[in-house]
Amino acid sequence: SQKIEQNSEALNIQEGKTATLTCNYTNYSPAYLQWYRQDPGRGPVFLLLIRENEKEKRKERLKVTFDTTLKQSLFHITASQPADSATYLCALDRGATNKLIFGTGTLLAVQP
Amino acid sequence: DGGITQSPKYLFRKEGQNVTLSCEQNLNHDAMYWYRQDPGQGLRLIYYSQIVNDFQKGDIAEGYSVSREKKESFPLTVTSAQKNPTAFYLCASSIEPGRSNYGYTFGSGTRLTVV
Numbered sequence: 001s002q003k004i005e006q007n008s009e010a011l012n013i014q015e016g017k018t019a020t021l022t023c024n025y026t027n028y029s030p031a032y033l034q035w036y037r038q039d040p041g042r043g044p045v046f047l048l049l050i051r052e053n054e055k056e057k058r059k060e061r062l063k064v065t066f067d068t069t070l071k072q073s074l075f076h077i078t079a080s081q082p083a084d085s086a087t088y089l090c091a092l093d094r095g096a097t098n099k100l101i102f103g104t105g106t107l108l109a110v111q112p
Numbered sequence: 113d114g115g116i117t118q119s120p121k122y123l124f125r126k127e128g129q130n131v132t133l134s135c136e137q138n139l140n141h142d143a144m145y146w147y148r149q150d151p152g153q154g155l156r157l158i159y160y161s162q163i164v165n166d167f168q169k170g171d172i173a174e175g176y177s178v179s180r181e182k183k184e185s186f187p188l189t190v191t192s193a194q195k196n197p198t199a200f201y202l203c204a205s206s207i208e209p210g211r212s213n214y215g216y217t218f219g220s221g222t223r224l225t226v227v
Contacts, residue, residue, distance in 0.1 A: 046217065
């Protein structure tokens with residue numbers, strides 16, 4: 001069956017360092033992959049979308065890579081700040097219907 | 113400002129009751145979705161609608177019903193047949209994610225508790 005895996009353990013890093021979050025998937029060939037940020041008690045907020053024919057995409061301090069051979073996406077936040085502390089979700093499309101399937105998310109905690 | 117409004121923010125339901133969660137968007141998006149989020153689990157799709165007067169079941173539709181009479185509105189009814197309704201419910205809308213660089217826009221959610 002289709003499966004998306006994100007590290008369930010929280011990621012703790014020091015302010016100013018680069019945070020790297022991983023999203024792995026199996027039994028799946030998505031046309032694109034998305035990353036979202038979710039704060040406690042709030043809805044997710046869209047951050048970035050990367051397509052299967054793109055290797056890397058950047059937006060300000062954010063960088064996403066997409067390796068369809070490894071079936072993996074990496075999400076990087078450079079020069080991290082305490083305000084970046086949140087849960088980050090990856091999501092993949094299911095094909096023609098444009099429905100998304102979401103991972104469970106990884107909690108990032110940036111220590112001052 | 114454009115966005116999605118979910119109401120109420122908190123909802124309490126007695127056993128055997130049906131309750132309806134509201135979702136309204138003014139983004140002119142064609143597609144709307146309902147997800148359920150439980151601790152330690154990813155968002156799970158309940159229902160989705162790609163166009164007015166049409167909707168399809170998602171992965172966990174049993175015990176839920178929806179309607180899409182207007183482009184702006186996609187209410188979700190949690191019926192008494194839903195055995196474990198306590199959860200955080202999220203409504204979302206999108207243009208067509210596969211054809212744009214914009215993802216889903218989510219509402220702020222409704223937390224439903226069975227009492």
